Amino acid sequence: MNLTLKIWRQKDSKTKGQMVDYKVTDISEHMSFLEMMDVLNEQLINTGEEPVAFDHDCREGICGMCSMYINGEAHGPDRGVTTCQLHMRMFKDGDTITIEPFRAKAFPVIKDLVVDRSSFDRIQHAGGYISVNTSGNTQDANATPISKHDADEAMDAATCIGCGACVATCKNSSAMLFVGAKVSQYALLPQGQVEATDRVKNMVAQMDLEGFGNCSNTGACEIECPKGISLENIARMNRELLKATFKS
C-alpha cells in the first residue's frame, strides 16, 4: 500500500517542531508500524535526509519504549497493543497517517517522536518498590497465602509497562492510571503493606511535582492502555491515599 505520512519533526528539545509530509510506497499490510517507519528511514537515509527519531526496543509489546500518537490515538487505532505490535493492516491504501510524539509538559520532546519519560522513573523512585533484602534469604513463595482475587488484581496492575499512553491520551495529561497501577500492585499484597503509607503519599506527591494534570475520569486511559490497566486502580490509589492521610 502507498501512504502519506504527516510526521512531527523537531531537531531537539529547544527547537520548535513542525509537521512534515512524507510518501512511502509498497508497504506490506503484514509489516508492523515500526517496520513501516524503518522503511521510511531507509528512504530518508538514501536521499541524504535526517531519519525520523523514534523510541523502540523489544518490539514485542513488553518494554514500553515505543510511544507514538497515531491518527489521534496513543499507539494507534488498534486496542490492547503497543505501536510495535500495531500492524499496517489497520490502514488502507492511500491513507494519510498523522504521527506525533506523546504530548505532555511532563514528557518533553527530545527529538522528533522521542520524548523524555523520566518523570515516570522519578515517581517510581519515590516509592514504587518494597525494601526487602533478597540476597540469599528469599522467602518461599507459598509461605504467605494470598487470595486468588488479590493475586490476580495485583498481577493485572503489575502488567503496566510504563509506556505513558495513559498520559498521552488523557485530555488532562494525567498520570493517575500509571501511578494507580504501581500503587495497586503493592497495596494488594502483604509484602507491600509495610511501606504502604509512605509509598502512596510519596508517589502522589512526586506525580504532582512533575506537572501532570488532574484526572477527570474520562476513562480514555483505560481504553488506550496497551495492557488494559483498569480505572479501578485509580479508585484504589485514591482510597490508599485517604487511608494513609488518616493513619499519619
Added chain:
Amino acid sequence: MSKFFTSSIGRKYAMALSALFLMFFLLQHFAINILSVFSPNAFNEASHFMGTFWVIQYVMQPILIFGVMYHFIMGFILEIKNRNARVVKYAKNNGSANSSWMSRNMIYSGLAILGFLVLHFIDFWIPEINTKYIQGDMSGLLADGEGYRYYEELTHKFVNPLRVGAYVLAFVFLSLHLMHGFSSAFQSSGVSSMRKEKLQAFGKAYAIIIPLGFILIALFHHFNH
C-alpha cells in the same frame, strides 16, 4: 490533612464531595418543585418552611453557597491546570474513540449551568433575600395578605417563553453534566468498580429523570398560566 486537600487526589475528593452534596440538594429541590404541579398549597407550605426554618436558612444555605462556589472555582482552577499540563496540542486528536463527549466537555456544560444559576439567582434568590432580610417581611404572604406568595411567584416567572427556553436548555446541559459527573464523583471517592457498576445505572437514571422533571415543571407552568 492540609497536604491531602492540596494534592491532585485530595482536590478530586473535594470536587466529588461537593458534587455529591449538590446532587442531594438538587433532589430535594426537585421534590419541592414537583409539588407545584400537583398541589399549590403543599408547594407553598414546603417553600415557606424551607424559607423560614433557621437550620435551612442559616446552616444549610451557607453550606450550599459554599458548595456551589467551591465546585465552580475549583472546576476552573483544575481546568486551567489541566490545560497547562499539555503545552503543545495534538495536530490530530481522536477523543471520541476512547471517551464520551460529556466527559471531555464538563467545563462547557458547567459554564452553561453557571450561566443558568446567574439567571436563577436573579429570578428567585435575590428577590427572596430582598423580601426577607432587607425589607424584613418573613410572613411569606402575598401583598394583599391572601395566602402565600411562593406559587404565584413561580408561575409568574414561567410566563416568558424566552426564560422557559433558557431553563429547558440549561437543564439539558445539567443532564449532560450529570451523565458523567454522577459516576465520576463515585470513582473519585474511591468506590470500587463492583459497587460502581450498580451505581452507574442509578446515576444514568438520575441524570435523565431529575433534569427532565425540572423541564416538565417549567413547561407545565408555562402552558397552564
